[in-house]
Amino acid sequence: MKRSVRVYRLLSRLYSSELRRLHAAEMEEAFLDLLARESFKRGIRGAIRVWAGAAVDAIRSRRTVRDRATSGLNLDRVRAEVRDVVRHLARRRARTVSVVMTMSVALTATLMAMVVAYEVTLKPLPFRDAGQLAIVTRSSPAAGALGVTLNDLGLFVSGSHSVQAVAAFNDFDATLFTGTTSLRVPGAYATASLSRVLGVPPSVGRWWSSEEDTPDAAPVAVLGHALAVQLFGATDLALSKQLRIQDQHYAIIGVMHDRFTFPIDAQFWIPAGRQPAYARSENLDLTGIVRLTDAAAWPVAAADALAVSSRLVRMDGNVDVRLTVSPLRDLIFDSQARRLSIPLMITAALTLLLAGASVANVFVMSMAERGVEFAVRRALGGGAAAATRLLVLEALILSTVAAVVAAVAAHAIGTALPDLLPLRLPAFVLFEPGGLLLAASAALAAATTVAGALIAASSAGRTLAPLVHTRGTTIDWGSLGPARVMAVVQCATACSLAGMAIWAAGNFRAFNAVDSGFDPSTLFVTYSLSADQRYDNRGTRETFLRSVLDKVQEIPGHLSSGVVGRRPLDFVQDEQWATSHSLTTPVRLTAATITPGYLAAAGIELMGGRDVVWSNRESDQEVVLVSRTAARLLWGTDLWSGEQVIRLSAVRDTMSGARPIRVIGLTEDTHPRGLDAPAAAAVYRVVPSQRWTPWVGHLAVRSTLPPQEVLKHVREIIAAHDPAVPIYRWRTMGELIDESLWRSRLAAWLLSALGVIALVVVVVGVHALVGALVSSKLRDLGIRAALGASGMTLGGTVAWSIAPLVLLGIGTGAILTSLLNGPLHALLPAATGLLWSSVTAALVLLVVMTFACAPAARRAARVDPVTLLRR
Amino acid sequence: MPDKSPPCLSPQWFQILLTLSAGEQHGLAIMREVADRTEGTMTLWPGMLYGNLRRLVDAGLVRETDGPAGAPARGGTRRYYQITAAGRTACTAEARRLRRYVDAARERRVLPQSRP
Numbered sequence: 001m002k003r004s005v006r007v008y009r010l011l012s013r014l015y016s017s018e019l020r021r022l023h024a025a026e027m028e029e030a031f032l033d034l035l036a037r038e039s040f041k042r043g044i045r046g047a048i049r050v051w052a053g054a055a056v057d058a059i060r061s062r063r064t065v066r067d068r069a070t071s072g073l074n075l076d077r078v079r080a081e082v083r084d085v086v087r088h089l090a091r092r093r094a095r096t097v098s099v100v101m102t103m104s105v106a107l108t109a110t111l112m113a114m115v116v117a118y119e120v121t122l123k124p125l126p127f128r129d130a131g132q133l134a135i136v137t138r139s140s141p142a143a144g145a146l147g148v149t150l151n152d153l154g155l156f157v158s159g160s161h162s163v164q165a166v167a168a169f170n171d172f173d174a175t176l177f178t179g180t181t182s183l184r185v186p187g188a189y190a191t192a193s194l195s196r197v198l199g200v201p202p203s204v205g206r207w208w209s210s211e212e213d214t215p216d217a218a219p220v221a222v223l224g225h226a227l228a229v230q231l232f233g234a235t236d237l238a239l240s241k242q243l244r245i246q247d248q249h250y251a252i253i254g255v256m257h258d259r260f261t262f263p264i265d266a267q268f269w270i271p272a273g274r275q276p277a278y279a280r281s282e283n284l285d286l287t288g289i290v291r292l293t294d295a296a297a298w299p300v301a302a303a304d305a306l307a308v309s310s311r312l313v314r315m316d317g318n319v320d321v322r323l324t325v326s327p328l329r330d331l332i333f334d335s336q337a338r339r340l341s342i343p344l345m346i347t348a349a350l351t352l353l354l355a356g357a358s359v360a361n362v363f364v365m366s367m368a369e370r371g372v373e374f375a376v377r378r379a380l381g382g383g384a385a386a387a388t389r390l391l392v393l394e395a396l397i398l399s400t401v402a403a404v405v406a407a408v409a410a411h412a413i414g415t416a417l418p419d420l421l422p423l424r425l426p427a428f429v430l431f432e433p434g435g436l437l438l439a440a441s442a443a444l445a446a447a448t449t450v451a452g453a454l455i456a457a458s459s460a461g462r463t464l465a466p467l468v469h470t471r472g473t474t475i476d477w478g479s480l481g482p483a484r485v486m487a488v489v490q491c492a493t494a495c496s497l498a499g500m501a502i503w504a505a506g507n508f509r510a511f512n513a514v515d516s517g518f519d520p521s522t523l524f525v526t527y528s529l530s531a532d533q534r535y536d537n538r539g540t541r542e543t544f545l546r547s548v549l550d551k552v553q554e555i556p557g558h559l560s561s562g563v564v565g566r567r568p569l570d571f572v573q574d575e576q577w578a579t580s581h582s583l584t585t586p587v588r589l590t591a592a593t594i595t596p597g598y599l600a601a602a603g604i605e606l607m608g609g610r611d612v613v614w615s616n617r618e619s620d621q622e623v624v625l626v627s628r629t630a631a632r633l634l635w636g637t638d639l640w641s642g643e644q645v646i647r648l649s650a651v652r653d654t655m656s657g658a659r660p661i662r663v664i665g666l667t668e669d670t671h672p673r674g675l676d677a678p679a680a681a682a683v684y685r686v687v688p689s690q691r692w693t694p695w696v697g698h699l700a701v702r703s704t705l706p707p708q709e710v711l712k713h714v715r716e717i718i719a720a721h722d723p724a725v726p727i728y729r730w731r732t733m734g735e736l737i738d739e740s741l742w743r744s745r746l747a748a749w750l751l752s753a754l755g756v757i758a759l760v761v762v763v764v765g766v767h768a769l770v771g772a773l774v775s776s777k778l779r780d781l782g783i784r785a786a787l788g789a790s791g792m793t794l795g796g797t798v799a800w801s802i803a804p805l806v807l808l809g810i811g812t813g814a815i816l817t818s819l820l821n822g823p824l825h826a827l828l829p830a831a832t833g834l835l836w837s838s839v840t841a842a843l844v845l846l847v848v849m850t851f852a853c854a855p856a857a858r859r860a861a862r863v864d865p866v867t868l869l870r871r
Numbered sequence: 872m873p874d875k876s877p878p879c880l881s882p883q884w885f886q887i888l889l890t891l892s893a894g895e896q897h898g899l900a901i902m903r904e905v906a907d908r909t910e911g912t913m914t915l916w917p918g919m920l921y922g923n924l925r926r927l928v929d930a931g932l933v934r935e936t937d938g939p940a941g942a943p944a945r946g947g948t949r950r951y952y953q954i955t956a957a958g959r960t961a962c963t964a965e966a967r968r969l970r971r972y973v974d975a976a977r978e979r980r981v982l983p984q985s986r987p
Binding site for chain 2: 015019022023026027028029030031033034037053054056057058060061
């Protein structure tokens with residue numbers, strides 16, 4: 001029987017604590033009575049029945065108690081508890097504000113990261129079956145992505161079974177004249193099929209037909225919704241009106257709906273067939289867009305593109321050419337912007353984790369401080385469940401307030417973000433969080449804070465241990481044990497985030513201080529000779545070039561001017577070059593084809609030899625200048641000695657026996673790929689005019705006049721020579737440098753901001769934790785003080801208790817940062833020094849932790865044993 | 872018309888109230904009497920018994936008492952329970968409800984007619 005009693009007592013642990021507290025002895029008596037009666041009546045079968053029945057009874061009674069707790073919702077009790085919690089939060093204003101701020105800052109960061117990631121990578125594009133839309137471009141390993149010609153598209157469509165419809169377009173900025181004023185508006189010329197391929201018809205009027213897409217047809221245009229409203233007051237009023245675009249009057253035949261923008265931010269569309277250069281076989285300005293037969297046709301389309309590439313290689317004899325098919329999303333959001341969103345999400349998630357751990361610590365601290373209150377509640381029959389309920393309620397109220405603050409902040413940031421980013425974004429990209437994301441973030445906040453509350457509640461009973469232990473020079477953490485793990489997690493995450501922030505900020509400062517090698521005041525103006533058939537002749541193009549450059553020299557304050565084939569920081573091309581001694585080991589150089597005057601105009605310093613002169617261009621021999629890095633690669637020294645080099649890029653050159661090209665000068669290094677990229681090994685080619693005269697030229701002008709004045713003069717000069725030649729894309733070198741840095745700048749800014757947030761959040765968390773530790777051990781510290789311990793000793797005891805955790809966290813954080821090396825380099829490819837950043841972050845964190853622990857250590861040092869013992 | 876009749880009692884509650892209608896009892900006695908009355912078909916297991924007694928007390932159908940004078944208290948561990956007026960009303964209503972079912976069963980000759 002005694003054994004049965006022992007076993008039943010074990011079994012009775014399954015009963016709810018309330019039932020055991022009130023009826024343990026009676027239940028035991030009842031069970032033994034039952035066991036005796038059943039055993040007497042049915043023998044062993046009766047005994048088994050009683051044991052099994054008791055086990056089922058225990059489980060069922062526990063469930064019944066839980067059901068009562070959850071189903072029997074007592075509104076009066078809930079109301080009273082809410083009132084109680086609100087009163088408590090109001091009394092602890094500083095703590096409430098710190099928790100709300102911690103959570104809302106982390107939540108805002110997470111919310112914005114989610115919004116950016118959703119808009120850039122997940123949000124469906126606003127076109128019919130956008131998954132079937134593909135962009136067709138030419139590309140080559142050396143030149144990167146290029147446009148396509150109509151020939152390319154024709155070949156692709158005729159040889160492909162995966163294409164349903166095809167269209168082509170090109171975006172450009174144009175001046176629109178309305179009465180006495182004019183405005184510069186982004187637009188596009190496109191084929192008649194574009195509207196059909198995208199699956200988006202105009203909301204008012206119609207798109208143009210293929211008959212209207214010819215040079216002789218009457219000019220027609222379709223406007224964007226915003227532009228139509230701006231110019232004519234309403235979309236209906238725009239129809240049949242005339243609008244002057246550049247120097248031509250167009251009849252408006254349609255208006256698109258308000259959210260339609262394609263490509264990027266175009267606001268008007270005109271037929272491509274009216275552009276004289278449109279059908280020219282070498283015109284690579286076009287971008288092709290095709291609608292595939294279905295979403296599963298991608299592999300077929302890729303194979304078709306490969307087959308067409310082979311045909312193009314056979315036709316052109318150029319091994320570099322390749323036709324590629326890529327999703328439309330790649331055109332709208334470049335891959336770098338999409339790559340940015342993933343590390344951003346990881347960083348934001350880490351910040352939220354950190355905030356969650358900090359909030360948990362704040363709750364643990366709260367539990368330690370409210371130990372007596374909860375003991376009284378338990379004594380009055382409140383139970384552990386009631387304490388947990390109160391904490392969860394508190395967490396829910398705090399997280400709701402934090403979520404509201406975060407939603408308001410995210411909305412404000414989302415509204416301002418497009419203006420802050422130096423980036424052209426389509427109108428359908430909105431950085432304002434929608435209802436679903438707000439709900440998700442509120443759920444995240446609730447989950448994080450409730451988790452913190454539950455962790456704190458798990459230590460509720462144990463914080464009441466009356467006897468506090470100390471061992472040696474540290475404090476026994478006792479009931480605060482779980483919080484130690486959180487402290488390590490916090491320190492590790494904060495160290496990692498701070499390391500990334502220091503790394504990003506340091507590198508950004510470093511490459512911001514790099515000399516680009518260009519003069520930032522140089523104005524680049526792009527012109528295009530595609531407006532008239534007469535420029536098909538190379539001689540007329542050269543005449544235009546010389547005439548314009550001669551006139552530009554007459555601009556007041558003119559210092560120098562020249563033309564380059566590809567504008568730096570916009571588009572650069574690599575080619576294979578070698579010396580006559582190293583033909584088998586060519587080097588990759590960044591090539592730019594230039595005219596005399598360009599080097600001086602761009603501010604590229606000459607280090608040796610001489611600058612190019614017009615006689616070089618008039619002769620039939622190509623000459624080049626190379627940069628110092630290129631010279632080092634070619635000859636192992638950056639001292640100019642008048643060597644010769646050989647260009648190996650085109651297969652034709654090597655097959656016909658590449659001719660050596662004379663190097664006439666050596667230049668200082670430049671950064672044509674951006675300041676965040678290393679200095680380029682550059683070669684400046686001066687190609688004879690009978691072999692190269694640009695269709696699209698980038699005129700570089702250096703002058704003492706302000707850029708806008710220079711632009712006005714250049715515009716007048718070109719208009720005087722030929723009013724039909726459009727000029728567009730004018731930028732100073734300084735503006736180009738700024739634009740090239742936006743991704744790095746944004747990444748550095750975001751990482752730095754998140755690093756600072758992480759440090760603030762970890763200070764809140766660790767301050768709360770050490771505060772809780774000291775609060776729970778005040779009596780012990782008082783006894784030690786009474787026994788003669790000095791304030792310094794007591795403060796040191798607290799410091800030594802937290803130090804191992806901080807050090808462990810910092811070590812883990814440093815390892816974590818080194819693991820993030822790969823994703824970080826995707827953000828800032830040229831950045832270095834992650835190790836030193838980790839070390840600096842560790843030191844910063846140590847200092848920050850010292851400040852976080854200082855108030856609690858001071859409180860421990862000032863413990864008054866008399867007051868404590870009296871209490 | 873809304874149904875104003877009292878809610879049905881669970882079989883356990885009815886049996887406990889029926890037991891207590893004869894006078895105040897402690898839990899073990901209730902368990903034994905119910906087992907005897909139902910000929911072993913209903914066992915009030917300890918958790919079930921004391922859990923239901925707590926709920927009956929909460930519902931105001933039963934109250935705890937000090938027990939009859941001279942009753943064995945087993946070292947103060949035994950609690951005695953007494954039916955309240957509300958408990959008696961609920962028990963009576965349940966008994967009437969059950970009687971209606973029995974009458975209906977007799978009318979349909981599922982049960983033999985009662986002797987006069």
